[in-house]
Amino acid sequence: MPAASEHALDPASSAAPLPVPADAPGEGAALFHERVLAGPGFWIAAVGVGAALGLILIPLHLTVAIVVGVVSILALLVLVVMYSPVVEVADGWFRLGRARIEVQHLGEPTALSGEVWARTIGQDFEPLAHHCVRGWTTTGMRVEVLDDDDPATAWVASTRRPDDLVLALRTAQRLQARSQD
Structure with missing residues (x-):
């Protein structure tokens, strides 16, 4: 993964921002909202x-x-x-459980699934990244944190809809950049 200083040199990030569609959600609307609920087993x-707790008391x-x-x-x-965290992108903020960060401080999000996701939360685990991972999901997303004052290097999130989350973060970043111009 490129470091924050390398990310600024990435030609894809220096390109002009893509136009935001006229029917894009307005202020206050959530671009993405998901509660990562447990599977049927839980x-x-x-x-x-x-x-079982009730059955124990039958003799009494x-x-x-x-x-x-x-x-x-x-x-x-x-x-x-x-225990099921909420993952949300709204009003220029990315909320992951109780934590939140402004989308302007984030790099390019990446959808992860299969073996790449398993490796990200396993052998390639980043101790300095902010993780909100649930074992009942098999997909997720990783996005680099570009803010030099933030001790977290990236945010790693479990989600059942990683492509939608990546699209929502990109859209929020474009909206944020457009509002600052």
Whole structure:
């Protein structure tokens, strides 16, 4: 991956910005929004564990067991949703879970899948990059951070729609550059 100083010399980045379509989303509209929800296995496990907690209490009292089982199932389902990060591009910001960065500080995003994605989160893991990776996804995106004051070298995100996220980031960067002109 090129360093921030090398990125500025990249001929593709020095080309004139592409025109933004007239029907592009306006201010306040999200260009991309995804909650990276867990796969079916996590949902089944949450229901199973909650039901098991209720079953344990049957010898004590049936009503208490049913209430504890239902409450446990609901609480675990809520936890599965809360653990699923939101990936969003809106208003010139890229939000990844609770973290966010202005798109003007980002380089060229890259969609990753298959073995490239596995290598990015495995043997080529970048310790200084900001990661929001979930094991239940097999695709993701990487974008270099160009801000010299930011200690993170890149952002690596799990997403089920990496091409859409890359397109949204590029569009947000063009919109940002156009608004600064």
